[in-house]
Amino acid sequence: MFESAEVGHAVDKETFQKEEEKLRAKLLEAQRALRAQARFPVLLLISGVDGAGKSETLAQLYEWMDARYLTTLAFAAPTDEERERPYMWRYWRALPPHGRTGAFAGSWYSTPIARRIEGKISRGKLDKRLDEINRFEAMLVNEGALLLKFWLHLTREGQRRRLRQLESDPRTAWRVTKESWERTRTYDDLQRVAGHVLRLTNTAWAPWSIVDGTDDRYRHLRVGTELLLALEERLAQKHGRPHATTAPPVPRPADDRNVLSALDMDQRLPEKKYELQLAKWQGRLSELARHKRFARRSLVLAFEGMDAAGKGGSIRRLTAALDPRRFQVVPVAAPSEEERAHPYLWRFWRQLPRLGQVTIFDRSWYGRVLVERVEGLCKEEDWLRAYAEINDFENELVTAGVIVLKFWLQITEDEQLRRFKSREQVEHKRFKITSDDWRNRGKWPQYQNAAVDMIDRTSTGHAPWIVVPANDKNFARVAVARTVVKRLEKELG
Amino acid sequence: MFESAEVGHAVDKETFQKEEEKLRAKLLEAQRALRAQARFPVLLLISGVDGAGKSETLAQLYEWMDARYLTTLAFAAPTDEERERPYMWRYWRALPPHGRTGAFAGSWYSTPIARRIEGKISRGKLDKRLDEINRFEAMLVNEGALLLKFWLHLTREGQRRRLRQLESDPRTAWRVTKESWERTRTYDDLQRVAGHVLRLTNTAWAPWSIVDGTDDRYRHLRVGTELLLALEERLAQKHGRPHATTAPPVPRPADDRNVLSALDMDQRLPEKKYELQLAKWQGRLSELARHKRFARRSLVLAFEGMDAAGKGGSIRRLTAALDPRRFQVVPVAAPSEEERAHPYLWRFWRQLPRLGQVTIFDRSWYGRVLVERVEGLCKEEDWLRAYAEINDFENELVTAGVIVLKFWLQITEDEQLRRFKSREQVEHKRFKITSDDWRNRGKWPQYQNAAVDMIDRTSTGHAPWIVVPANDKNFARVAVARTVVKRLEKELG
Numbered sequence A, B: 001m002f003e004s005a006e007v008g009h010a011v012d013k014e015t016f017q018k019e020e021e022k023l024r025a026k027l028l029e030a031q032r033a034l035r036a037q038a039r040f041p042v043l044l045l046i047s048g049v050d051g052a053g054k055s056e057t058l059a060q061l062y063e064w065m066d067a068r069y070l071t072t073l074a075f076a077a078p079t080d081e082e083r084e085r086p087y088m089w090r091y092w093r094a095l096p097p098h099g100r101t102g103a104f105a106g107s108w109y110s111t112p113i114a115r116r117i118e119g120k121i122s123r124g125k126l127d128k129r130l131d132e133i134n135r136f137e138a139m140l141v142n143e144g145a146l147l148l149k150f151w152l153h154l155t156r157e158g159q160r161r162r163l164r165q166l167e168s169d170p171r172t173a174w175r176v177t178k179e180s181w182e183r184t185r186t187y188d189d190l191q192r193v194a195g196h197v198l199r200l201t202n203t204a205w206a207p208w209s210i211v212d213g214t215d216d217r218y219r220h221l222r223v224g225t226e227l228l229l230a231l232e233e234r235l236a237q238k239h240g241r242p243h244a245t246t247a248p249p250v251p252r253p254a255d256d257r258n259v260l261s262a263l264d265m266d267q268r269l270p271e272k273k274y275e276l277q278l279a280k281w282q283g284r285l286s287e288l289a290r291h292k293r294f295a296r297r298s299l300v301l302a303f304e305g306m307d308a309a310g311k312g313g314s315i316r317r318l319t320a321a322l323d324p325r326r327f328q329v330v331p332v333a334a335p336s337e338e339e340r341a342h343p344y345l346w347r348f349w350r351q352l353p354r355l356g357q358v359t360i361f362d363r364s365w366y367g368r369v370l371v372e373r374v375e376g377l378c379k380e381e382d383w384l385r386a387y388a389e390i391n392d393f394e395n396e397l398v399t400a401g402v403i404v405l406k407f408w409l410q411i412t413e414d415e416q417l418r419r420f421k422s423r424e425q426v427e428h429k430r431f432k433i434t435s436d437d438w439r440n441r442g443k444w445p446q447y448q449n450a451a452v453d454m455i456d457r458t459s460t461g462h463a464p465w466i467v468v469p470a471n472d473k474n475f476a477r478v479a480v481a482r483t484v485v486k487r488l489e490k491e492l493g
Helices: A013-037 A054-064 A089-094 A110-117 A123-142 A156-168 A178-185 A187-200 A216-236 A271-289 A292-296 A311-319 A365-369 A380-399 A413-425 A427-432 A435-441 A444-458 A473-491 B013-037 B054-064 B089-094 B110-117 B123-142 B156-168 B178-184 B187-200 B216-236 B271-289 B311-319 B365-369 B380-399 B413-425 B427-432 B435-441 B444-458 B473-492
Strands: A042-048 A070-074 A101-105 A146-153 A208-212 A298-305 A327-331 A358-362 A402-410 A465-469 B042-048 B070-074 B101-105 B146-153 B208-212 B298-305 B327-331 B358-362 B402-410 B465-469
Touching: A013 A054, A013 A216, A042 A054, A042 A216, A054 A070, A054 A101, A054 A216, A054 B311, A070 B327, A110 A123, A110 A187, A123 A146, A123 A187, A123 A380, A146 A216, A156 A178, A156 A187, A178 A187, A208 A216, A271 A311, A271 A473, A298 A311, A298 A365, A298 A473, A311 A327, A311 A358, A311 A402, A311 A473, A311 B054, A327 B070, A365 A380, A365 A444, A380 A402, A380 A444, A402 A444, A402 A473, A413 A435, A444 A465, A465 A473, B013 B054, B013 B216, B042 B054, B042 B216, B054 B070, B054 B101, B054 B216, B110 B123, B110 B187, B123 B146, B123 B187, B123 B380, B146 B216, B156 B178, B156 B187, B178 B187, B208 B216, B271 B311, B271 B473, B298 B311, B298 B365, B298 B473, B311 B327, B311 B358, B311 B402, B311 B473, B365 B380, B365 B444, B380 B402, B380 B444, B402 B444, B402 B473, B413 B435, B444 B465, B465 B473
Parallel strands: A042 A101, A042 A146, A070 A101, A146 A208, A298 A358, A298 A402, A327 A358, A402 A465, B042 B101, B042 B146, B070 B101, B146 B208, B298 B358, B298 B402, B327 B358, B402 B465
Antiparallel strands: none
16 A cells, blocks of 8 residues: 555755745645635645654645645644544534635544554444544535545654654754654554555545655655645636535335324324423423433434424423523524535534533524425535435434434424414514415425435434424424433433 | 612512513514624623522523523533633633523623632732723623623522522422532622622623512513513614723824834845844744743734735744644634624634644734724724723733734835735735735825824733834844744743
């Protein structure tokens, strides 16, 4: 794998100076165009063995480029805010917006590689993580990111020579620590693990570039030139973006039986029973949210359903049982400017709860496969790939100990009409009815169809969809509260 | 101070239900209008003695209002990311955007009050903090925030009765902890300190409302009604905002001697000397940034100056000496949508470095008193009050151990013209010249005037302005690097 990086590349000073001048002018120009277009971000991963010149080449890029639009994203030990969220949270959080370049000094590869060398994770676990990384990178690329991954290589003897050379110069001696020398002892392990990691993550959409780190000038020019060419190519593609994968559309069954049409919509709960049962589940929920085991977990709830399905009312029956310091209700509407400059799921990642906290999404990341699909707000290829991306996202949450539940509140067309009319009668509910609501109502079958596809493709054992017949508000509210309680009881043992 | 909250208020159930219905409808309507106007945020501080019903009243507000646009901002022990920034960072970070309501359960008052009761800070220190709080709240109000501060009061006997009552009900018993009872022993201390704090922070622009906490129904209605009235009043004021303070304009001296015109603009540094000196200061800077004492500090640099004054070049000479993982260059241009929905300084607070890090602002928070003033992008009253707000901001930084330096790079009109023309010759610099630059050039005297005012009013011992004659780039770059080094040497001892 690393052979072609061991053939002994070198660039003389004169060539370097000549090349550097041209490269610098073009890099600045490309960076300016990147900023002007503001259509995509650039993600630069600079990884490799100790002493192979990662910091030096990054510093060289700062010399060549406009530092105002280049950001180094360094990751040391996770902060406590990071430790309380899924593994990928700190990387999502750091993603540069459209028009900017983020240089990752340390990345989502660092921890898996280090832990595998230390023997802390099995080969199987490593491969599972690499699979997740591949899908994460596919998502980034599909979202438009220009992702470049460099691995700076040194031979075993090259590494020792390089460290001695750095040590001998007072300006660079500080870069060589006791740990650097210790890590030379695991050179073979690193080569073996890195070789494996690079092979498995050398995908068509995000290939690795292996660079000989021995000669400073060669390395700088090689990284700078590759960056420039990739940037120029992407900038020239005014339309269209590369697409890593596209999920095929599902063939729908011929009859009209589906998970929604099969529901018994006549289920009701009389007022007296409702009050008793609601009080019971609320009491239990209140206890569970204060359970000492919940302090090491967190809860994410997503509510979807047609307009007036009773999402707000169901949510309010849950929050009434929770400490206001422990929950957050997140309304999901059109994304902000900052959110639009990041991958689709970014705005949901940024709302993830810390340990011991509850986040309730009133509408959610499923907007992409519901309203955006039906109203044509995104391309077919985008909502098609969203199913897999959403499954990956929820999988990350569950792996990190987040308890995830998703509710679809189902009502009939007649019931919706009745509620729209009744809302128009009540002063403080009138504002809830907008022209959008009447318009969406006109697309009832398309929305139902999209909901069925969504449930079919994203209801998983660890993050299930709970379809609730909601023509009777009492019945729906109790069903929601009971489901949350039962799940918490199971999870908290 | 608390007498009127001890006269024994109570509301019977029937009255409560009648009032509640009206209040709820109106609160929802006001909240909807708040969101539709999206002109200002609502900040609700709910403080008071233990057992006075803070959480209960907050929970009641959640029952009445739309939870999607109400956010509880709770502050337990600071996270490590918070501990590495100035005291107020966590509160800035939590500020709700325009159109939303943030309920502070715990606020900037909590720590000073608790530490004073524990005897950890002196009366003088407390008063200094209160003074800072008053200015912070004035800033919020001037930025348009509707700020409501509630103090829920109980008599000593009332507190004990209340805790016993909570304990006797299994649904609320968990709210009473050992700490709650321990704090009853310091009832007198709390009354004394809180009385003092409330008196000193009971300002015209952010007065306290003291509420008898004994009776749940009375307390809920009182807080809800005050919130409603204040909201309705602000929503009705379509134009204009309340203004806490307005600094008077400075009379300018009659002659044209000022800190800029008095500069010796002929200072130069020949190439050879420049290279030697630059290398010397860069080497020293590199060492200091790795100094073990710097790991407990951080550095904020702000660069201002006319277009083409050489800000970027000076910054690049500094970053060349720094580890790319340790610095960030922040370009300051027009604020984003999210930034515009927060107080002016919010976008600078969110960029503050962690310990051991350097943040370099290429243009800065001084935009308000430079470009925004000269181009009329904000009202006179807004840029006038900005001087004091900026001084407060920098004071917060310095108090937290941040080292702050501000550079004004001064060039002459002729030199600027020469640089504009020369930039147009060099391909990779051509993009640097825009029509804005030519327009700004037409307002040279106004900009110089604004710069002189700025330096006069915001150059402080702890966050000084360094005015650098920058007609000669070599001279300016070395002066900047030397100044940073000298300051770091002094600060790190």
